[in-house]
Amino acid sequence: MTPAAPRRAVVLGGNRIPFARSDSAYKKASNQDMLTAALDGLVERFGLAGERLGDVVAGAVLKHSRDFNLTRECVLGSRLAPETPAYDIQQACGTGLEAAILVANKIALGQIEAGVAGGVDTTSDAPLALNEDLRSILLDANREKSVQGRLRQLLRVRPQQLAPAIPRNEEPRTGLSMGEHQARTAAEWGITREAQDELAMRSHQNLAAAYERGFQDDLVTPYLGLERDQNLRPDSSIEKLAKLKPVFGGADGTMTAGNSTPLSDGAAVALLASEEWAKQRGLTPLATFVDAETAAVDYVNGREGLLMAPAYAVPRLLERNGLTLQDFDLYEIHEAFASQVLSTLAAWEDPVFCTQRLGRSEPLGAIDRSKLNVNGSSLAAGHPFAATGGRIVAALAKALHERGGGRGLISICAAGGQGVVAILEA
Amino acid sequence: MSTLTTYARAALPLVPGASLLPFVAGRGKQMPALERRVDGVSVDPAHLADYARVCGFTLRDTLPATYLHMPAFPLHMQLMTDGKFPFPAVGLVHLRNRITVHRPARVSEVFDVVVRTTPIEPHPKGRTFAIVSEARVDGELVWEERSTMLRRGGGSGEAASGSAPLTDGQTRGAPVTWTLPGDLGRRYGSVSGDRNPIHMHALTARAFGFKQAIAHGMWTKARALAALEPLPDAYTVDVEFKKPIFLPGRVTFAADDGRFVVRSAKNPDITHLEGTVTP
Amino acid sequence: MDRYTQLVNTPIGKTVAKQVGLPKPVPLKRHTPGAPVVDGRVLLGGAPGGRLAQSLAQVLADAGAEVSTPLRPDLRAAAAEAGLDAAPWTPQASVDHRYAALVFDATGITESAQLDELHAFFHPTIRKVARCGRAIVLGTPPESARKPAEAVAQRALEGFTRAIGKEIGRGATVQLVYVEPGAEDQLAGTVRFFLSPRSAFVSAQVVRIGKEGGKVPSDFDWERPLAGKVALVTGASRGIGAAIASTLARDGAHVVGLDVPALEEDLKAVAAGIGGSALALDITDADAPRAIASYLRREHRGVDVVVHNAGITRDRTLGRMDADRWNAVIAVNLSSIERITDALIEGGRKAVLNEGGRIVCVSSISGIAGNAGQTNYATSKAGVIGIVNAYAPELARRGATINAVAPGFIETQMTAKVPLAIREAGRRMSSLWQGGLPVDVAEAIAWFASPATGGVNGNVVRVCGQSLLGA
Known part of the structure; x- marks a missing residue:
């Protein structure tokens, strides 16, 4: 039997809860709470109550061990039919978009008709692990058969071992935080403080405008008292941003709390389906999920910056689709840090990077900045790691549909030196 | 009024002669029409989160049906310690609780809560009355609750209308087991504000004739409701509290087609709670 | 490495040198x-x-x-x-x-x-x-x-x-x-x-x-740039000359070592060690230029690299210097270079010096800065610079080059005989705070000798660690 020829997977829309700053509005909400809330909003928006979907794929970067089946638990707590299968994935900040790729591929192959992709993260209700020594002692005690044996093991516990291990935002192989890694890349690419602040300001202004004109109305469902992203500063200005002290890269650093995304909490999901499925339900496809690519770089040996993988993934994706970097009407480059976006753009304009690292004959060139993150991005909205992909897929699909068609590029950098990118078309 | 002084006042009618004092309840035989209200109740998401956590709810933007019982509860206590209230509050048994959600109540909404008493009715084991609580948003009734209370003794033998068994105690759903920790009463008590000594500790419970602390009935109801998620936008959840659950303890929960039951894990013949959810 | 450099690069030496502010020479990578x-x-x-x-x-x-x-x-x-x-x-x-x-x-x-x-x-x-x-x-x-x-x-x-x-x-x-x-x-x-x-x-x-x-071919062998070339090195039996011979041999050249008959044994040993040839004669002899030219033409069909390294010192202050001392130094260090060079380049296209040939002279920092007690020597070494200047245009016309190195303080048997105080002053009075080694001079000569440096003509490069003398 020959498999069916691939067909189009379309994005029908999405839903997210407003993103909150860490230890704030959602400080007591768990990943399960937030992802369920995002799912429930989606179910309500698209009338999916009681529907059995093909798959729900989502994940969280910071996850409790008890949440091993997080997405499935959320499906069970949602109004989707309990017969809807679900699975968790984790690819750091690429989780949400990678989930969309998986769902879109199954749709394209005819394996499912409709699915939900997304992600959630909390930096407030973060999992604390036992001190590694304590964990070892407890496991030893558990293996003992007698009470005496257990006591003997437990007597090994020392007070300092009672302090929990707090999850750290650092690369295990380099011991450097993501911000410190990016500070190096930013310095390498000569990204100035002014350029970063400018990008940050535009992100806030664009997101604020998007809320003002109602663009977010059918993308966001209020949660726990938040109606808009808590990090959004509509009155953000270059002057205010310029006052902030550098937080990465030492005293001479260019990266501040204003041009780096804050730790945040939130969840986002997107609904993808086959065209037939959408038609049957009278749902309007916003955009086609055309193609995607994932890349990784060797940041461990310092050969490439930690967050530079999208700079490799995009050219491969363009090549496969016979496109140039300029063939897009909208660009969604996830703003993990303003300098990450600017470093990526600088690399694409650099003859050396493009010939030597990418093996191209010439640079990809510059993009029209007025097409970049037109409805704001992570600097303004916040960035609950795994939730970002779902936010961007839904927002870009809607923006493309809204402008009556066009092509959009998504680029998301991720920890571990990875990058996930995709093309949507309406 | 702190919970302790509320409970002290609630217990006062038990002291011989105290019911003669004008501010102490327990003198009358008829239920007067008593009403208390509190307007402008807003929800602290952190408190909601604590509540959701202890009861097992997913923290949503809509309130669990049992949540608005909490702002109503201090009003219940005020009614039962009113000088005109015919019974001592301590010793009243929470027999049945029915909550109707007319539409989802959101975290960000502001509620006006009113509670009132209903007339006394006969019951095989004594006399019953109910406290009706209502929550409104801008005048729209979104939530109501009817807590039926039993005053033991002087039973008439005839069953009051509407007190037929909710279910036949049979469900087809496979039961799941819940393990209830010893501090559950204290944990729910600190979230709900209901620090009735019978829930707090074995020692305080013994003073009231229980061998151990017992779980809050409203916790058991909430926990059962959480297990039934996802729930429709509008529905009624009605439960009967049959036998107290001693803490710590293990119980089973089974649900099927809108009916549910909580039984003792050790002895399935002991039913703690039965209930229904109807749209 | 001299003793002082060794000392200040020991842990204790480092500390002491730092405390008292002594200069700290870094052992040079070679x-x-x-x-x-x-x-x-x-x-x-x-x-x-x-x-x-x-x-x-x-x-x-x-x-x-x-x-x-x-x-x-x-x-x-x-x-x-x-x-x-x-x-x-x-x-x-x-x-x-x-x-x-x-x-x-x-x-x-x-x-x-x-x-x-x-x-x-x-x-x-x-x-x-x-x-x-x-x-x-x-x-x-x-x-x-x-x-x-x-x-x-x-x-x-x-x-x-x-x-x-x-x-x-x-x-x-x-x-x-x-x-x-x-x-x-x-x-x-x-x-x-x-x-x-x-x-x-x-x-x-x-x-x-x-x-x-001329352009360097793209397949140029940078490890053996002188492969197939013949190099004549005068004064090759010891010191800097021996280092030059072995460095050029390392770069692939067949080296013809030349020195006075009195040092023939040493010369043969050097030649044997690098697979080269030995030519024992006195370059001040009247027929030396002709003998050298005919030897090179006969044995090697010409020469590609000529290194005028042979040199002597006969130090005295001028008032105490007899004419023999003066004449001997001028004859060996200057006149013989002119004569040999003339003999090797005469005859136009049929000259003993092959097309693209390289002539490298060894001048001295004394020739640039002058040095007390070395009027004869300084004169001869300044004259060597004159040779470079004078011959460069003619050699350029043949696609050849002529350049000179001017060593500063180099650690050799010759400098080892200098009194300690003067020796130390010579060593330290440079930006590198140390003397050089014979191989440093040899490497500079190998650079001039390389087929890849055809555009480098008429240059005098000091191998002196930026000596303060004559700077």
Whole structure:
């Protein structure tokens, strides 16, 4: 039997809860709470109550061990039919978009008709692990058969071992935080403080405008008292941003709390389906999920910056689709840090990077900045790691549909030196 | 009024002669029409989160049906310690609780809560009355609750209308087991504000004739409701509290087609709670 | 390594030297066969409008160097064209590594105001140069400038590089290379030499590359540049001469060692050790030039590289110096070079010196700066510089070159006999705070001798660690 020829997977829309700053509005909400809330909003928006979907794929970067089946638990707590299968994935900040790729591929192959992709993260209700020594002692005690044996093991516990291990935002192989890694890349690419602040300001202004004109109305469902992203500063200005002290890269650093995304909490999901499925339900496809690519770089040996993988993934994706970097009407480059976006753009304009690292004959060139993150991005909205992909897929699909068609590029950098990118078309 | 002084006042009618004092309840035989209200109740998401956590709810933007019982509860206590209230509050048994959600109540909404008493009715084991609580948003009734209370003794033998068994105690759903920790009463008590000594500790419970602390009935109801998620936008959840659950303890929960039951894990013949959810 | 250098590089010595403020010579890295040209990252920069970026990028790429460049389109494009995976560099970049070399194309500087490009490039980087690192500035010869303002600005580079040489420390060196317009493809041999540990004891020198040299073939064997060549080295039996012989042999040449009959045993031993030949005769003999020429024509069908290394000293202050001392030094150190050179280049295309030949003379810092007690010697060695100047145009016409090295304080048997105080002064009075080794002189000669440096003609390069004498 020959498999069916691939067909189009379309994005029908999405839903997210407003993103909150860490230890704030959602400080007591768990990943399960937030992802369920995002799912429930989606179910309500698209009338999916009681529907059995093909798959729900989502994940969280910071996850409790008890949440091993997080997405499935959320499906069970949602109004989707309990017969809807679900699975968790984790690819750091690429989780949400990678989930969309998986769902879109199954749709394209005819394996499912409709699915939900997304992600959630909390930096407030973060999992604390036992001190590694304590964990070892407890496991030893558990293996003992007698009470005496257990006591003997437990007597090994020392007070300092009672302090929990707090999850750290650092690369295990380099011991450097993501911000410190990016500070190096930013310095390498000569990204100035002014350029970063400018990008940050535009992100806030664009997101604020998007809320003002109602663009977010059918993308966001209020949660726990938040109606808009808590990090959004509509009155953000270059002057205010310029006052902030550098937080990465030492005293001479260019990266501040204003041009780096804050730790945040939130969840986002997107609904993808086959065209037939959408038609049957009278749902309007916003955009086609055309193609995607994932890349990784060797940041461990310092050969490439930690967050530079999208700079490799995009050219491969363009090549496969016979496109140039300029063939897009909208660009969604996830703003993990303003300098990450600017470093990526600088690399694409650099003859050396493009010939030597990418093996191209010439640079990809510059993009029209007025097409970049037109409805704001992570600097303004916040960035609950795994939730970002779902936010961007839904927002870009809607923006493309809204402008009556066009092509959009998504680029998301991720920890571990990875990058996930995709093309949507309406 | 702190919970302790509320409970002290609630217990006062038990002291011989105290019911003669004008501010102490327990003198009358008829239920007067008593009403208390509190307007402008807003929800602290952190408190909601604590509540959701202890009861097992997913923290949503809509309130669990049992949540608005909490702002109503201090009003219940005020009614039962009113000088005109015919019974001592301590010793009243929470027999049945029915909550109707007319539409989802959101975290960000502001509620006006009113509670009132209903007339006394006969019951095989004594006399019953109910406290009706209502929550409104801008005048729209979104939530109501009817807590039926039993005053033991002087039973008439005839069953009051509407007190037929909710279910036949049979469900087809496979039961799941819940393990209830010893501090559950204290944990729910600190979230709900209901620090009735019978829930707090074995020692305080013994003073009231229980061998151990017992779980809050409203916790058991909430926990059962959480297990039934996802729930429709509008529905009624009605439960009967049959036998107290001693803490710590293990119980089973089974649900099927809108009916549910909580039984003792050790002895399935002991039913703690039965209930229904109807749209 | 001399004793003082050894001492201050022991843990205790380091501490003591630091406490009392003694100079701390860094043990210099020297070339070992097979080692990369440059070990570490090279930062390639330039003033806008320069004409050497492409060529420099290619040299660095061919040398297998790791390179960074400023994020300027012309430099990035040049690096890309050369196939260099050059890391971007910006002044605000906080690099945690040190640069093995800073290379700066200053040919774009056409007026003095643009000299600020030097500051912009070297200010943030000069303290990031690695131990035994390199700084190379490339400019346009002032005499080739199109306008006076350009000549002025380009001439100013000399002061800049000489001053950096005195600041840079840690065994690092700095050079200025003037590249005549049209000689852009002649850089490889010289830039490689100055980047590599071969130039360990050469610092603050000014070298001119002319356009006559001819392109270096792309398959050039940089490990054995003199393969198939015949080299004559006078005074080859010991000291610097023996080092020159073995260095040229290492580079692939068949070396004909020459020395006086009295030293024939030593000479034969040297020749045997490097698979070369020995020619024992006195270069001051009247028929020596003819004998040498006919030997080379007979045995080797000519000669490709001639190194006039033989030299003697007969020191006395002039008032105490007899005529014999004077005459002997002039005869060996100067006149014989002229005579032998004439014999080897006579006959036009049929000359003993083959086409593309290389003549390298050994001058001395005494010939530049003068030295008490060495009027004869200084005269002869200054005369050697005169030979270079005088013969260069003629040799250029033959596609050949003539250059000279001028050693400073080199650790040899000869300098070992100098009284301690004077010896120590000689050693320490340089930017590298130490004496050089015979191989340092030999490496500079090998650079002049290379087929890759045809554009380097008429230069006198000091191998002196930027000695304070005559600077």
